[in-house]
Amino acid sequence: MFKNSLSLIVFKKEILESIRDKRVILGVIVSPLLVTPLLMGTIFFFAGKRAIEKRQATLDIGIVEQQPFPELTNWLEDEETINTSNFPSRDEASQAIQGRTIRAAVIISEDAQEQYNANRSAELDIIFNASNENSLNALGRMQGLITKFDKFALNKRIQLKSLPESFASPTLVETTNIDASESAGALSLVLGTILPYLIVISAAFGGIQTAFDLCAGEKERGTMETLLVSPASREEIVRGKLYTILLISLIASFCAITGILAPLALGIDLFKDLIGDQISFDLLSIFWMLLLVIPLALFTSSLLLVISSFARNQKEAQTYILPFISVVLLPAILSSILGAESSIYTAFVPVLNISLTMKQIFGDLSEPLYFTISLTTSILYAIIVMRLGTVLFQREQILFRT
Amino acid sequence: MIAAENLTKTFRDRKRGLVRAVTDVSFNCQPGEIFGLLGANGAGKTTTLRMLATLLEPTKGRATIAGYDVKSQPQEVRRSIGFLSGSTALYGRLTAKEMIRYFGQLNGLAGKKLQTRTNELIEQLEIGEFQDGRCDKLSTGQKQRVSIARSIVHIPPVMVFDEPTSGLDVMTSQTIMSFIEQCRSDGLTVVFSTHIMSEVERLCDQLAILHHGKIAAEGTVSELQFQTQESAMEKIFLKIVNELEEDNV
Numbered sequence: 001m002f003k004n005s006l007s008l009i010v011f012k013k014e015i016l017e018s019i020r021d022k023r024v025i026l027g028v029i030v031s032p033l034l035v036t037p038l039l040m041g042t043i044f045f046f047a048g049k050r051a052i053e054k055r056q057a058t059l060d061i062g063i064v065e066q067q068p069f070p071e072l073t074n075w076l077e078d079e080e081t082i083n084t085s086n087f088p089s090r091d092e093a094s095q096a097i098q099g100r101t102i103r104a105a106v107i108i109s110e111d112a113q114e115q116y117n118a119n120r121s122a123e124l125d126i127i128f129n130a131s132n133e134n135s136l137n138a139l140g141r142m143q144g145l146i147t148k149f150d151k152f153a154l155n156k157r158i159q160l161k162s163l164p165e166s167f168a169s170p171t172l173v174e175t176t177n178i179d180a181s182e183s184a185g186a187l188s189l190v191l192g193t194i195l196p197y198l199i200v201i202s203a204a205f206g207g208i209q210t211a212f213d214l215c216a217g218e219k220e221r222g223t224m225e226t227l228l229v230s231p232a233s234r235e236e237i238v239r240g241k242l243y244t245i246l247l248i249s250l251i252a253s254f255c256a257i258t259g260i261l262a263p264l265a266l267g268i269d270l271f272k273d274l275i276g277d278q279i280s281f282d283l284l285s286i287f288w289m290l291l292l293v294i295p296l297a298l299f300t301s302s303l304l305l306v307i308s309s310f311a312r313n314q315k316e317a318q319t320y321i322l323p324f325i326s327v328v329l330l331p332a333i334l335s336s337i338l339g340a341e342s343s344i345y346t347a348f349v350p351v352l353n354i355s356l357t358m359k360q361i362f363g364d365l366s367e368p369l370y371f372t373i374s375l376t377t378s379i380l381y382a383i384i385v386m387r388l389g390t391v392l393f394q395r396e397q398i399l400f401r402t
Numbered sequence: 403m404i405a406a407e408n409l410t411k412t413f414r415d416r417k418r419g420l421v422r423a424v425t426d427v428s429f430n431c432q433p434g435e436i437f438g439l440l441g442a443n444g445a446g447k448t449t450t451l452r453m454l455a456t457l458l459e460p461t462k463g464r465a466t467i468a469g470y471d472v473k474s475q476p477q478e479v480r481r482s483i484g485f486l487s488g489s490t491a492l493y494g495r496l497t498a499k500e501m502i503r504y505f506g507q508l509n510g511l512a513g514k515k516l517q518t519r520t521n522e523l524i525e526q527l528e529i530g531e532f533q534d535g536r537c538d539k540l541s542t543g544q545k546q547r548v549s550i551a552r553s554i555v556h557i558p559p560v561m562v563f564d565e566p567t568s569g570l571d572v573m574t575s576q577t578i579m580s581f582i583e584q585c586r587s588d589g590l591t592v593v594f595s596t597h598i599m600s601e602v603e604r605l606c607d608q609l610a611i612l613h614h615g616k617i618a619a620e621g622t623v624s625e626l627q628f629q630t631q632e633s634a635m636e637k638i639f640l641k642i643v644n645e646l647e648e649d650n651v
Contacts, residue, residue, distance in 0.1 A: 009507045013496070020495040222491035226552070229455050229485040230508040231477050396458050397413070 006232040010240025018210050018248055028206050028248055032255040037263045058083055059138050062093040062105030069112045069122065075149050076106070082145070090127070097129050103138035104128040106146075119157060196289075196358035197336045198260065199253055200351060203293050204300040204328040206252020207245040211304035212317045214241045220313035224399070238305070238393045242386065245301040253293050257286070285361045288371075295378035296354045300328060302385035309392050309399070327351070335359060347373035350381045403560060403591035404431040404454065408463035411449050411615075423449040424615045426463065431591050431608065433559070436582065438602050439595040440639060441612035447595035448487075450612070451564045454593065455485050468559050468591075481509060483560045484553035486578075488568030491545075494538030498529050498548045501537055502555055509556030523551040543574045550581050561585050563594035567601065579604065599635035611642050618646050 018024050061082045063073055077084050085102065087093040093105035105127050109115075112122035126142050129135040154168050166172075218224040227237060303324055311317035328351055335355030338346070347353045353374035360367050392398050411424040424446040431437035439447045452458040454465055456476035465472045468482035492501055502523055506516045524533050527547045532540060537548060553561070563582060567575040582605055585592050596602060602609055603623060610620040619626060619642045627633055630641045 006508060009504070013493075013500075013504050016500070017493060017495045221494070222489045223493055225457065225487065226485070226490045226492075226505075228457055229480055229483070230505060231480045231510065232508050233477060400452075400458070 006236040007239040007243075010227075010232060010237055011243050014210075014214060014241055014244035015247065018213075018244060021209070021213065023209050024248065027209055028252040029255055032202065032252065032259040034259075036256070036259045040260070041263065054137055056081075059104075059141055060085065060102040061138065061142065062087045062096055062102040064088070064090055064093050064105060064107045066108060066110040067113055069108045069116065071116060071153070072106075072108065072112075072122070072124075072149060075152065076145065079145060081141070094127060097127065097132075097135060100132070100134075103132075103135045104142055106142065116153070193336050193359070195257070195260065195362060196355045197332050198256055199289065199293060199358060200296065200328065200332045200335070200355050202256035203249050203253035203297040204332075204351075206256075207249035207297070207301050207304055208321070210248045211245045211301065211308045212311075212314045214244060215305065215308035216311040216314045216317040217308075219311075219399075228399070234394050235390055238390045242298075242301055242305050242389065245304055246297055249297040249301050250293060253297065254290070257289075261286075288361050289358050292354050292357055292375065292378075295375065295382045296351065298382035299350060299378060299385055300324075302382060302389045303327065305389040306385065306392055309389065331355060341365065341367075344370060344373070348377050350378065354378055403433050404429075404437070404465070404467055404593055406430075406450070406454065406463070406465040409450060409453055409460050409465055410462035411446075411453060411458060412461045422615055424453070427610075427612070427615075427617055428463075429608070429610055429617070429620065431593055433591045434586055434589045435607045436586050436592040436594065436605050438606035438609035439593070439612055440597065440599075440602050440609055441595070442597055442643075445612040446615035447597075447612055448564055449615075451487075451562050451593065451595055454479075455483060455562055456480055481556065482558055483562050484556070484558040485562045485564070486549055486553040486566050487564035488566055488570065489564075490549065492537035492540075492548055492552070495536060497534050497536055498540065498544070498551075499524065499533040501548055502529075502551045505552045506555040511556065519555060519557075523555060527551050542570065543577065546570065546574050546577060550578075558590070560591045561593075563592065565595055565597070567596070567598065599639060603635045611639060613643050613646055618642050 058080075059082045061076070061084050063076065063084050064087050065073065073084070076082065087096065087105065090105075090107055093102070093107070096102045097105060107125040107127060109123035109125070112124065116122040124146065126139060126146075128139040155165070158165060158167050215224075218227065228234070232240075307320045307324060308317050311320055331349060331352035332355055335352055338352075338356065341360075342356050346356055347370050357367075357371055357374045360370065407428050409424055409427040410422070412420055412422045415421050427446070427450055429437060439450060441447050449458060453460045454467060454472060456472050456479050459473060467479045470478040470482060472479050493504075496504065499520060502520050503516060506519055511519055524530050527550060529544075529547055529551060532544050535544075537545065540548065561582075563578075566578045566582070570578065579601065582592060582594060586607075594605070606623060608620070608622055609626070611618045611626075619629065621629065623635065626638050626642075630638045632638045632641055
């Protein structure tokens with residue numbers, strides 16, 4: 001890693017300066033380890049609470065009977081989860097929805113009773129306000145209740161015709177989850193989608209502050225000239241700086257993983273409502289993921305070093321960051337959309353390949369060929385960009401741009 | 403000890419095309435001597451010194467420092483020089499002591515030798531009371547003392563000063579001037595650039611007036627006084643530069 005001690009001296013000094021930088025500590029360690037879990041916990045806690053409230057709340061529903069249809073209205077009135085009130089016309093029911101005194105209303109057609117009795121379909125119309133979240137929620141609840149009523153009515157019709165109960169169910173479907181793990185399957189799926197994305201983002205963006213400080217910042221403050229005039233060659237300086245950015249990026253990534261997994265693994269109370277019991281993680285999977293992060297972080301660190309070397313100052317470096325964000329963010333987002341079983345050509349796309357490989361690891365999907373191509377190409381891309389960074393750093397036009 | 407021969411530096415500029423920053427600059431400087439480069443802003447002083455310090459590669463010509471060629475032996479050259487300029491800064495999050503040690507290590511010092519040299523400089527430059535203070539918290543004068551220590555930690559035989567007093571107050575400038583004189587007394591080869599006439603009069607054994615990247619005149623202060631029939635350095639400088647401008651017209 002360090003061909004000679006001068007790179008190591010530069011590296012040690014850069015690390016010392018970086019860990020004394022409050023912005024780095026806050027962004028790389030404090031935020032992912034404390035702020036992110038707290039934020040996630042708070043969001044999940046309130047989202048869960050809201051979902052429960054939504055499910056349990058008693059809804060005010062209006063009924064407009066153009067002609068009486070007691071079979072349905074009596075059934076609805078008996079439902080404990082809704083409060084019904086009658087309205088003489090559709091317009092008045094609409095006004096009540098707009099005025100938020102009721103959340104939705106069922107309009108019963110004039111011939112509903114007649115159609116129902118003739119074993120045909122009684123026409124109903126549910127009116128609601130799509131711009132009102134509560135009204136939208138009421139629509140869902142009402143559709144559920146009507147389905148329940150349909151089942152009840154269907155059973156009655158079957159009984160009257162002396163038909164077996166299975167008449168209304170030509171098939172009988174049962175579902176069996178073959179996932180043997182004790183952890184919540186749905187949560188594993190969500191984590192498998194979010195985690196690779198999060199790891200990629202944290203590995204790529206964790207080193208931004210350090211990268212900008214180490215090159216553009218040094219030029220801006222006037223320390224770069226002091227360093228360049230020392231016996232350290234430019235390649236040694238680049239290597240020392242690059243490995244610093246790499247280490248900070250890896251720490252950022254590690255903290256991001258820990259910040260999410262540790263509370264889940266430890267079964268902190270805040271998450272228990274969400275996941276039920278503790279969730280277990282395969283240590284080997286985490287090892288493979290950490291291995292994959294290294295070439296990815298080297299690739300993004302080298303890219304950041306190129307940007308930072310080119311910029312005259314930190315402000316200018318920030319303006320050049322947009323293409324970098326696109327290079328990293330787009331494949332990362334794409335990985336959360338694409339399935340883990342993607343075409344082999346995606347293993348050649350930088351960032352996307354690592355992200356998808358992580359997804360495969362999480363999904364217990366063993367694809368040795370994909371893994372090998374992904375790892376090899378990522379190392380290759382990292383070396384190419386690293387070389388580019390070194391070449392750029394050697395150029396006077398870049399270092400002494402005014 | 404410093405020998406520059408037809409040093410030339412050109413670069414491409416998108417707006418101005420091919421720019422000749424320095425053209426055929428030649429001079430020699432021996433141990434125990436101070437060679438000054440005097441010129442207005444943009445005359446080519448910094449470019450010349452950057453070529454000597456191996457920060458820029460000469461387009462043409464050659465230069466040797468302590469016998470090492472700036473093009474083919476840049477690392478040896480950098481080991482032989484101490485570089486101090488008005489614009490060079492310190493690492494704000496390192497302490498004064500760490501700063502000296504860092505540059506000592508970069509120059510090959512280690513272990514007991516590094517410790518002894520660091521302590522020696524701390525004592526010599528009276529850095530002791532703020533040695534553990536972070537550089538960004540130091541006063542300008544204190545920073546300058548740390549910069550001096552940083553530049554001489556490896557005991558270089560050659561010192562390069564690029565407008566070292568630029569932007570400094572009178573007191574701090576005096577510290578630098580005294581330091582340059584001390585370098586001469588210690589037998590070091592010193593080259594320094596400035597646009598401040600009084601500094602030239604006080605310090606330089608030999609000087610070259612740079613104008614538009616070329617040497618317009620060269621010699622001792624008294625030789626230039628004789629040549630221009632002027633006594634004040636400011637007048638000498640203006641006379642030489644104006645004559646050159648007239649010739650060009």
